[in-house]
Amino acid sequence: DSGVTQTPKHLITATGQRVTLRCSPRSGDLSVYWYQQSLDQGLQFLIQYYNGEERAKGNILERFSAQQFPDLHSELNLSSLELGDSALYFCASSVRGDDGGYTFGSGTRLTVV
Amino acid sequence: AQKVTQAQTEISVVEKEDVTLDCVYETRDTTYYLFWYKQPPSGELVFLIRRNSFDEQNEISGRYSWNFQKSTSSFNFTITASQVVDSAVYFCALSEAGEGSSNTGKLIFGQGTTLQVKP
Numbered sequence: 432d433s434g435v436t437q438t439p440k441h442l443i444t445a446t447g448q449r450v451t452l453r454c455s456p457r458s459g460d461l462s463v464y465w466y467q468q469s470l471d472q473g474l475q476f477l478i479q480y481y482n483g484e485e486r487a488k489g490n491i492l493e494r495f496s497a498q499q500f501p502d503l504h505s506e507l508n509l510s511s512l513e514l515g516d517s518a519l520y521f522c523a524s525s526v527r528g529d530d531g532g533y534t535f536g537s538g539t540r541l542t543v544v
Numbered sequence: 545a546q547k548v549t550q551a552q553t554e555i556s557v558v559e560k561e562d563v564t565l566d567c568v569y570e571t572r573d574t575t576y577y578l579f580w581y582k583q584p585p586s587g588e589l590v591f592l593i594r595r596n597s598f599d600e601q602n603e604i605s606g607r608y609s610w611n612f613q614k615s616t617s618s619f620n621f622t623i624t625a626s627q628v629v630d631s632a633v634y635f636c637a638l639s640e641a642g643e644g645s646s647n648t649g650k651l652i653f654g655q656g657t658t659l660q661v662k663p
Binding site: 433462464466473474475476479486487489519521525527532533534535537538540 | 577581587588589591594635637648649650651652653654655656
């Protein structure tokens with residue numbers, strides 16, 4: 432157990448729907464990162480939060496949004512889902528949020544049908 | 545721009561063979577970190593190593609060893625006496641490091657190398 436908890440582990444939904452992925456960081460970690468792993472794009476950075484504030488944005492679609500709550504857990508919201516959004520979504524957390532030394536959760540596998 | 549290239553898409557070896565996974569990176573930063581992650585068939589990302597750009601010493605951990613050469617911008621990973629359990633996708637990654645608000649720690653991943661170790 433890495434200490435980073437992602438729920439749900441699997442999600443199947445239809446095109447056009449909206450889903451929320453949840454991430455609880457490791458105890459003491461202030462920074463949360465979201466990554467998407469798809470067959471055609473590989474592993475890509477989506478967004479980072481540090482202590483409740485957005486710190487960096489990567490290749491995140493406008494249909495996607497995220498936030499980090501006061502208890503430091505984070506949610507990634509995906510809306511108007513398309514078939515191409517099917518992917519493995521990873522959350523990671525770190526203490527400092529500036530050196531890449533972080534721990535990944537086990538991921539949420541999203542399938543859009 | 546930062547970039548990580550893993551030119552080997554798939555490698556297949558027979559158990560007990562040694563295998564080297566190549567990683568070449570590009571960055572304009574003088575301070576950075578390099579990583580290797582393993583992704584077994586179960587899907588999770590398992591951290592293997594982090595190396596600071598100022599530390600060019602090679603590292604050995606059991607059957608695993610890493611060769612960092614700044615002159616060629618390479619950070620290669622060797623598995624000695626491979627085992628079936630080593631079968632996985634291996635990712636090399638790069639991140640900025642050091643002080644400064646611009647350093648977010650985001651990882652730039654290579655495309656991954658699928659290693660198949662046959663019994």
